[in-house]
Amino acid sequence: MKKLWEIPLTIKINYSSSEFQEFGWPLVRVLFNDKVVANFEAESDVDANIEFTVVQDINLKTNKLIVEHYGKNYYKDMKFFQVNKIYVNNIDLDKILWDSVQHRLLAPWEDNVESEVKGNMYLGHNGYILWEFENPILLDIQKRLGKTVKQISGQDSTYKVLNEVKEYFFNIE
Amino acid sequence: MDLLLINVPSISLVYPPAATSLLKGVAEKAGYTATVRDYNLHLFSPIKDDIDLFTQVSNYFTIKSTQLNQTAQDIIENFYDYCIQDILDVNPSFLGISVFTFECQRATEELLIKLRPLYKGKVLIGGAGLSTTGIAADSNDFGNKLKEADLVDFFVRGEGEGPLLDILRDNTENVMGINNDEYEQLDELESIPFPNYDDVIDLKYDYAVDQIQLPITTSRGCVRKCTFCDIHAFWKKYRYRSGDNVAEEMIHHYNKYGVTNFFFTDSLINGSKKSFEELSNTLLKYYKENDLPDRFFTWGGQFIVRSEEKFPPYLFEIASKSGLNGLAMGIESLSENVREHMKKGFTNKDLDYTIEQLRKNNINCYFLIIAGYPTETEEDFNETLEMFTKYQGYAIDGTIFGVNLGGTLSIDSGTPLHINSHNLDLDFEPQSVDGAQVIGLDWVNKKNPELDLLTRCKRRVLLQELLMDLGYTVWNGDHQLMRLKESYEEIMGNTVND
Numbered sequence: 001m002k003k004l005w006e007i008p009l010t011i012k013i014n015y016s017s018s019e020f021q022e023f024g025w026p027l028v029r030v031l032f033n034d035k036v037v038a039n040f041e042a043e044s045d046v047d048a049n050i051e052f053t054v055v056q057d058i059n060l061k062t063n064k065l066i067v068e069h070y071g072k073n074y075y076k077d078m079k080f081f082q083v084n085k086i087y088v089n090n091i092d093l094d095k096i097l098w099d100s101v102q103h104r105l106l107a108p109w110e111d112n113v114e115s116e117v118k119g120n121m122y123l124g125h126n127g128y129i130l131w132e133f134e135n136p137i138l139l140d141i142q143k144r145l146g147k148t149v150k151q152i153s154g155q156d157s158t159y160k161v162l163n164e165v166k167e168y169f170f171n172i173e
Numbered sequence: 174m175d176l177l178l179i180n181v182p183s184i185s186l187v188y189p190p191a192a193t194s195l196l197k198g199v200a201e202k203a204g205y206t207a208t209v210r211d212y213n214l215h216l217f218s219p220i221k222d223d224i225d226l227f228t229q230v231s232n233y234f235t236i237k238s239t240q241l242n243q244t245a246q247d248i249i250e251n252f253y254d255y256c257i258q259d260i261l262d263v264n265p266s267f268l269g270i271s272v273f274t275f276e277c278q279r280a281t282e283e284l285l286i287k288l289r290p291l292y293k294g295k296v297l298i299g300g301a302g303l304s305t306t307g308i309a310a311d312s313n314d315f316g317n318k319l320k321e322a323d324l325v326d327f328f329v330r331g332e333g334e335g336p337l338l339d340i341l342r343d344n345t346e347n348v349m350g351i352n353n354d355e356y357e358q359l360d361e362l363e364s365i366p367f368p369n370y371d372d373v374i375d376l377k378y379d380y381a382v383d384q385i386q387l388p389i390t391t392s393r394g395c396v397r398k399c400t401f402c403d404i405h406a407f408w409k410k411y412r413y414r415s416g417d418n419v420a421e422e423m424i425h426h427y428n429k430y431g432v433t434n435f436f437f438t439d440s441l442i443n444g445s446k447k448s449f450e451e452l453s454n455t456l457l458k459y460y461k462e463n464d465l466p467d468r469f470f471t472w473g474g475q476f477i478v479r480s481e482e483k484f485p486p487y488l489f490e491i492a493s494k495s496g497l498n499g500l501a502m503g504i505e506s507l508s509e510n511v512r513e514h515m516k517k518g519f520t521n522k523d524l525d526y527t528i529e530q531l532r533k534n535n536i537n538c539y540f541l542i543i544a545g546y547p548t549e550t551e552e553d554f555n556e557t558l559e560m561f562t563k564y565q566g567y568a569i570d571g572t573i574f575g576v577n578l579g580g581t582l583s584i585d586s587g588t589p590l591h592i593n594s595h596n597l598d599l600d601f602e603p604q605s606v607d608g609a610q611v612i613g614l615d616w617v618n619k620k621n622p623e624l625d626l627l628t629r630c631k632r633r634v635l636l637q638e639l640l641m642d643l644g645y646t647v648w649n650g651d652h653q654l655m656r657l658k659e660s661y662e663e664i665m666g667n668t669v670n671d
Contacts, residue, residue, distance in 0.1 A: 152186065154227045
C-alpha cells in the first residue's frame, strides 16, 4: 500500500499564449522542487495543456511549483504566456491558483513597475510564478480548497480511537 | 390532546425526524389533535459541543458496556424526569413513540418503565427499531417484548399511517400491523398528507448545511435486491411519488416555513428515472416562473449508481441546476467481484462515470461501504484499498465529502444472505450450527474461511486508517469501532449455544 506522499502527482497546466511570431512561440519551463519537469514551446494561441508527473519529497518543508517564461527579447517581440487552470490528479486548484507570487525580470526602462506581484497568471515578462504547498501536498490542497463538510456532533473519527482499536485487534492471536 | 408523538434517543440530530411530523399530518387530516416532541434533541442539544459527555451519553443508549460518570448519569436521570413530566402535562389520550432503530430501544423501554404507572393513556410504538435483527424480521422481538411486559398497548409493524388511524378510532381487532407481524404496503404514497413540522421547525437541530433542512419521503422500497439488504424484503414493491407531487411538497414547505433545503429519506432517489427527471424539470420551471436562481432549492438523498446508458449526463445537469447535492451512495465495495455477488448492479466503469459526472456538475456525495463481505478475498480487499487511493482526488476537492464504513457486515434477518445462508455455505462462528440461517456478526463463509470475524475486524480498521491517511472524512468511526470491539468481545466470550 502506497503512503500518501508516495502517490504520484500528475499536474496538468491549462494555458494560453501569444501567437507564433518572428522569434517563435513563448518558451516555458516548469520546475517542481527546483527540478525541471517540463520544458516546451507554448505552441498554441488558444487553450492547451501541458501535463507531467512528479513525486513529492516528504523531507522538504514545502514543495515549490514554478512556471517560468523565458527567452523573450524585450526589444523585439511581444510574447506572453498565461496560466488558466492547474489540475493536480484532476483536482482543480481553483482559488489556490491566485495564492502565488509572480517574479518578473523587468526591462531596463521599466523603472516604476513592480518586480513581484501576487496572484497574476499573465506572464508578459520573462519571469516565473511560484506556488508553494505544504506536505503532504494533497492534504494541503484539500485544506485550502475548504470544501470539506462539517462533521455531525459525536460522529467523529479520531486516530486516538482508531489506534486503540487497531492495537486491540492486531494483538489477538 | 388526542395524540402526542415523541422521538427518543438515540438518533441523529441533523434534521427533524420525519416519521413523527408525518404522522402528525396524518392524524390532523383525519380530524385529531396531535403534537410532536423531539426528546432526543432535548437530551443531546445542550451537550453536543462537549464531545466526551455527548459520546458517553450517546453510547449509553447504544453500547451496553458504557460506563457513565456522575454528570452523565444525572443528565440521563433528569432527562427521563423531564420527559415524564412533559407527557403528563400534555396528557394525551394516546402516546406514540417512534422507535426509529434498535438504538432507540433502551430509551423507549426505560422511559416506559418509569412512565407506565403514572400515565393513564394508551401507548403505541412503531418503527424499524421494533426488530433488533432488521426491519424484515418475521417477528419483532422488541415490540412483542414490551407488549408482553404490558409496557405498551399497541405495537405497529410496517407503515404506520393506516394503523395509527385505526388505533385512534379504536378499531384495533384483527388489523394487519397492529400487535401482529402482518402488514400491508401502501400503494398510493401520494394519498398521504404532507408532514406537519410546526412543532419542530424552530428547534435547533445540528444541520449539516447551516440552514434548516427538512426530510421528505418520495418513495418506499428499492429497485434492486442487494444480498445484504432487507429493504426489498420489508417493502416488497417499489412505490414512488411523481416528481410533480414531490416538487409540490417542497414548494409547500418553502411557502410555509421558508425552507429551501431538503433531504430525501428514501432508499434511493433515482429509482424512477421518470420521476427524477420530472422533479428536476418541475423545480427548474418553478424557478423560472418565480424569477429564482438555479439551485434555489437543495435536495439530496440516497442515490444508486447506474450506467451512462441508463442515466445519461443530461440528468445530472438538470438535477444539479435544480439543486441536487449531498448524495449518499451505497457503493459497499470497490471490488467489482464483491459487488457482483452483492447484486449491486454496477461496474467500476459505471462508478467512474457517475463520480466524474458528480464532480463536473458540482454535486457532492457520501460513500457507504461494507468491509468484510462473505466472498471478499484478500485480493478483493486490496482492490478496494487501491480504488480508494485512485479516488482520493474526489475527497480532496470535496466531491466525496464523507465515507461511512459501518461496523463490519452484520447479516440481517430477511436478507438473501440470511435466507440463503445454507446454500451460500455460511455458518455460525465460532461454533458451527448444522443447517443454520446465520444472523448477526458471528458468521463465517466455509468457502472463504480465512475471512473470519477477526480478519473482518482488522480489515475494517485498516480501511479506516487508509481513508483517514488519504484525507477522506470518515463518519462516525469512533463509535463504530468501539461498538465493533464490544461485539467482538461478546461473540468470542459466548458461543451461539450460550
